Every structure is written in C-alpha cells, then in structure tokens.
Amino acid sequence: MSDAVLEELPGDRVRVRVAGREFVIDSACTHRLGRLVHGQVNPRTLRITCPLHGTGFDLATGCPVSGAAAEPLTVHHAGVLGQLYAPQDVWLPASERLLEWDDGFHDLMLGDRLRMAAYKAAVTEAVRPGATVLDLGTGTGILAQWALEAGAARVYGIDLNEKILQTATRRLTEAGFGERFHPLRGFSFDIELPERVDLIISEIMGNLADNENCVAILDDARSRFLRPGGAMLPVAVESYLVPVTAEAAHGAVRDGSPQDAGSRAEFAELLKGRGARDAFDLYYDAIIPVGGQLSAPRLVRRYAFEGTHGAQETSYEVPLVYTVQRAGLFTGFKGYFVATLSDTVALDISGDEVAADDPQARTTSDSWKHAYLPVRDAVPVRPGDRIALTFSRRHPADTGSGPFGQVYGWEGSVVSGDVTVARFSHSTRPEQEG
Secondary structure, X not given: OOOXXXXXXXXXXXXXXXXXXXXXXXXXXXXXXXXXXXXXXXXXXXXXXXXXXXXXXXXXXXXXXXXXXXXXXXXXXXXOOOOOOOOOOOEOOHHHHHHHOOHHHHHHHHOOHHHHHHHHHHHHHHOOOOOEEEEEOOOOOHHHHHHHHOOOOEEXXXXXXXXXXXXXXXXXXXXXXXXXXXXXXXXXXXXXXXXXXXXXXXXXXXXXXXXXXHHHHHHHHHHHHEEEEEEEEOOEEEEEEEEXXXXXXXXXXXXXXXXXXXXHHHHHHHHHHHOOOOOOOOOEEEOOOHHHEOOOOEEEEEEEOOOOOOOOOOOEEEEEEEEOOOOEEEEEEEEEEEEEOOOOOEEEOOOOOOOOOOHHHOOOOOOOOEEEEEEEEEEEEOOOOEEEEEEEEEOOHHHOOHHHOOEEEEEEEEEEOOEEEEEEEEEOOHHHOO
C-alpha cells in the first residue's frame, strides 16, 4: 500500500517522503514509544501507523486519528500541509464500495475536519445526560464516544464490519466507556434492540445524500428503534445538482484514469462487471470548483428524518431545467448534500477550497467530496441556453449490493434558442434500463 521512504534523522526525528511530499516528525509514538521509522504509511490518506500498537497519526498535523495515543506528534516540517487531492482529481465513488472500506478510508474520515467539527458539535448539542443512543453505522466509534462524553447512559453501536466494530469497542473501552457501549454486528434491518432509544445518530449519507441507502435505513430505524418523541441526527438532508464545466475531470473519465482505479485494464474490468457501456455510465468523487458551475444549483430531494411516518420514497424521477448563466463547456453535473444535523448545526459539502497551505481554511470534505456525473459528449454552452435533466434513482433487488445498491440515471438535452443541440443519456446500470 505504501510507496513511502522513511529515514531516521538526528534529534529523535523521522523524515517521511510519500506521494511527492516530505514530513519530519517525532521518531517515537506518543503512546508507548514505538519506533515510527518502521511504521506503515498510507499514501492516500497521509497517515502513519505505529508498528507497536497500531496508533495512526496524521502526518500533516501530528494528531492521532486511531488507536490508543491521546497526545499528538510534533510535526517539525511539512513540505505541503494536508494536501490530499487537487480540484478535479477523479476517484471511484466511495459510496458504491462501502463494503470495501478499509482502515485507510476510516482514517481519512477521522481526519476530515469538516465532518468531524460538524458532527462533534451536533452530537454534543443533541445528547441529553442519561439518554440512550443508537449509533447506526458506528464505524470506529467516534460518534458513540462523543455521545458518551456528552452524558449518554449507554450507546448501541451497529456496524456490518466486524473488524471495524472491534476497533470501536477497543477505542471506547480504552476511553473508559466499555460498560456503556454495546456493539452489535450486522445489517440494521436484521437487528433487534433490547429497548427503544432517545436518539439515533448516523452519518450513512453518501455525497448524493441517498447513495448509501440512508433513507430506507433511517426510516426503518426510526420506526423500530426510536421511542415516541425521540430525536434523529441528522434531522434532514437535501441533495442538489448543478451543471458544470470540469474539463480536467471529464478528461480523466474519458482516458479511464481515476486516481484509484488501477491500470486501464483493471478499470475496464470494473466497468464490465457493472454492466457499464463505458466510463461515462458511472459517477465519481471529485472536488468540482464553484467557479465551474454553469447555473444555479437545483434541489433534487429533501428527506426529513424526524417526525415523519411511514417509508419515504427512495425510487424517483425528478425533472430539472437549468438556465445557463455563463459560457463554458458543459461536461456533466456536480452533486452534493446539505444536512441539518441538529438544531443549530448544518453540514454543507458543496465547498471547493482545498487550502493546501492552511488546512483550517479548507471548506471541502476529504471523505465525501462531490459527486461528478459526467456526460459522454461535452457541449459548448452560452448564457441563455437551457439544460434539461431527468435524474432518477431506483433500488432494484438485483444490483448485487444488498441493501446498499441503487441505479442512478441522468438523461436530458441541451437547448439553444429553439434548437436541441445535444442529448445525453447515462445510467449506472444501463443494461437494466428500458
């Protein structure tokens, strides 16, 4: 996994060179002084893991992101601070591969400042002393830990991944909450709780809001697990789409070169396995700059999780029309969500400031990024042109992804004056269309 070069330096320091970057950090782990020169480096997340007890540290900040250490490392030098990606870098969609998430991706989420700050504030606000809480999709247990620190009497943590659930249990035991954290492995649809809870917390939204099937999962959880008058976190989520010019991202899709797709042959096999006609029948994770938006964003769906009754519709077809506001090359759509987490906390992943030299100024989400839905044939547009889009979602049983699978479609036309100048039609499983 690592192409890193680690070198011991005088003064109890280690130089780490990875992914074109250089960091100089303390040589000893702050937990039990493990020698980090023998650690494992993840070049995607820029994390180093101690070989002694597995504590992970963010190389840019020195902060512990996993494991037992509570104190950060000193970062003596960082050639580029926190630069994990650049605008329009294209990645395979994480939400379509959530059953494959490894420790590296969970580390990425733990280092995601936008995510961490919003959820910590919301959980702290929403939890009442003595409350019973369900953390649905608990992962490494960080939300459960914040709930317990806020005074929850007990937290039930559900996760499908046994290894990650063990990590959560270990984290919370070491933090002194072992007797108040109750791990449960499996799909939430198949689990029964011994009691109804006061609050359900989760972060199982994808960057299109519903691309991890959060709506059906949270509808079921609310009806079976939440006591009358209980609360949900998030309270609601809205998804948006906007046409964009993103020529570098479009070129990466056209050339079959997403950052994490392996060789072109491997990428072709992945597409074949999905039944895609080509690389344009898939959406991607990418930061698409606001300056590339060709018109105003349009609301696609709004899901309310509190106070609703019955299942919300998860298969839909939404017609949208955009009026182009500036000239550019139309290459596809940018998707993102805005979530109301609690009474005073919102999480908006639409930002585009990567802020390589100042991580605190970053407005992007490292782990969610935006959704990029490309069109095969890029189209020059000018102010006043119209882009008509029909965006659809289905959740057939035969997607092969169990309760998390879905089929998205985006089709429409570009109209200039009275003339239709282009049409597009894409689906993440085109062989199931029609």
